[in-house]
Amino acid sequence: xxxxxxxxxxxxxxxxxSCELMTEDPAADxxxxxxxxxxxxxxxxxxxxHGAVNDQDAMERQIEFLCTxxxxxxxxxxxxxxxxxxxxxEVVYSRRSGERIEYHEDIPRTAMKDMIxxxxxxxxxDITCKDIFMFHYAGHGADSSGDxxxxxxxxxxxxxxxxxxxxxxxxxxxNQSSLITIAELKMRLAYIDAPRVVMLDSCYxxxxxxxxxxxxxxxxxxxxIRSMMYRGSGGNGRYYLFSACRxxxxxxxxxxxxxxxxxxxxxxLEALGYRFYDDGIEGPGLPDDPTITTSMLYERxxxxxxxxxxxxxxxxxxxxxxxxxx
Amino acid sequence: xxxxxxxxxxxVTIAGSVHAGISYTPSVKIYSTIALxxxxxxxxxPLACRTSFAMNxxxxxxxxxxxxxxxxxxTARFSILAxxxxxxxxxxLGSRRVGIGVEYEVRLAMFALGVxxxxxxxxxxxxxxxxxxxxxGLSASxxxxxxxxxxxxxxxxYRREYLETHIGIALKLMLPPSVVGR
Numbered sequence: 001x002x003x004x005x006x007x008x009x010x011x012x013x014x015x016x017x018s019c020e021l022m023t024e025d026p027a028a029d030x031x032x033x034x035x036x037x038x039x040x041x042x043x044x045x046x047x048x049x050h051g052a053v054n055d056q057d058a059m060e061r062q063i064e065f066l067c068t069x070x071x072x073x074x075x076x077x078x079x080x081x082x083x084x085x086x087x088x089x090e091v092v093y094s095r096r097s098g099e100r101i102e103y104h105e106d107i108p109r110t111a112m113k114d115m116i117x118x119x120x121x122x123x124x125x126d127i128t129c130k131d132i133f134m135f136h137y138a139g140h141g142a143d144s145s146g147d148x149x150x151x152x153x154x155x156x157x158x159x160x161x162x163x164x165x166x167x168x169x170x171x172x173x174x175n176q177s178s179l180i181t182i183a184e185l186k187m188r189l190a191y192i193d194a195p196r197v198v199m200l201d202s203c204y205x206x207x208x209x210x211x212x213x214x215x216x217x218x219x220x221x222x223x224x225i226r227s228m229m230y231r232g233s234g235g236n237g238r239y240y241l242f243s244a245c246r247x248x249x250x251x252x253x254x255x256x257x258x259x260x261x262x263x264x265x266x267x268x269l270e271a272l273g274y275r276f277y278d279d280g281i282e283g284p285g286l287p288d289d290p291t292i293t294t295s296m297l298y299e300r301x302x303x304x305x306x307x308x309x310x311x312x313x314x315x316x317x318x319x320x321x322x323x324x325x326x
Numbered sequence: 327x328x329x330x331x332x333x334x335x336x337x338v339t340i341a342g343s344v345h346a347g348i349s350y351t352p353s354v355k356i357y358s359t360i361a362l363x364x365x366x367x368x369x370x371x372p373l374a375c376r377t378s379f380a381m382n383x384x385x386x387x388x389x390x391x392x393x394x395x396x397x398x399x400x401t402a403r404f405s406i407l408a409x410x411x412x413x414x415x416x417x418x419l420g421s422r423r424v425g426i427g428v429e430y431e432v433r434l435a436m437f438a439l440g441v442x443x444x445x446x447x448x449x450x451x452x453x454x455x456x457x458x459x460x461x462x463g464l465s466a467s468x469x470x471x472x473x474x475x476x477x478x479x480x481x482x483x484y485r486r487e488y489l490e491t492h493i494g495i496a497l498k499l500m501l502p503p504s505v506v507g508r
Contacts (some may be wrong), residue, residue: 026345030415111445129414130414130415195415235487293417295419295452296452298453315451316453316454317455318418318419318421318450318457318487319414319416319417319419320409320417320419320452321416322415322416322417323415325412
């Protein structure tokens, strides 16, 4: 009996001393980057989306709040179109200096696409692998499911679209400067050497992801089990992608929460801890879980959202991105 | 030919149980391990290896001990792998696993050495994805008495993109040979 206890004591010592669990994390001083794009399409030929700019405001407030709570540096860059006025807004905060700098400028409406892409290129020079980059878009998504123009499906509509009397809008040269295709977006994001969270609240945004996991996937259990064997393999390239719907679906907005918001953005904001109170009052808040990760956001949206009309998607992977540790 | 083979096996089994002392010895094993999970792709992980913690329960309802020395068991396993430690803003998600395996153990006085091999399926936490895996392991046990053993376990789990090394301590509860069988 004494020999057995001696053996056990030696075994515990060997096991517990052979592994170093707590390594110093070089990403402790990360900078959070958020870039948001939202348009209300007030002065365009398309239907207005007032929820999109509300989503942008809420996302900026919530991320800034969470960064402040965590105590990390942050840079928030917003491109928006409100009532026909196109602008760029930037907020930069650094813990070292304790300074919070804000900058606002109006931009030409025709330069929106070029400035967004240029901003992504510029950020790729500043962002390091210790940082996290988040991109949020709320606005129209292009419907282009034909074989010739499939590359335009789900494109971000960042300007006005001309619908000719004869021919299709896809062939109109003028429209190309109002569309950021999924491929163009991914190409610019590829140069950012950090984990990237991309959130598209627009129609046909499932084009961003391709083979994906949907929140509304009910039905053939056997095929679901079979597909579970193959999804999440081959890496995710440090992309954590969220789309408001499948590539053949429309995404919606409503006023159920007082102010008008996109269904997807509202669910995402709630998962991040944003609070929607009665009488249209809303504001930043803390989530129940102090560790906010991309898988937690997906799980919250899946379990707590009511998805009757659209099926949000994400690209699942077994490495999770920790956005905030509060 | 097939019938003759079955009769032969049955005869050997029955004769063996009479002469060689085969007894039925089911057991339950509970153990916790520290898992060192190495990303085989080394592609998207800033760290080559992630550390996690696992809790495991292993039941061996079909287990027989031959000549009070050799034990062969068919095992059913359930384990929970926790999320790994956070590093560079990322962590490996844990999973819940179910598997089956075969274990062979040889007893030497109050000690025993074992080897096992198995396979199973796992579901990743919070994501609708899963993976199949195979595992193998070695164990060194010390018998506290006929029904209780403590062991040091080392296991290797191979799954998509990861090779996990598990090291842990187990508590094994057995039905003593005197209760059932000879």
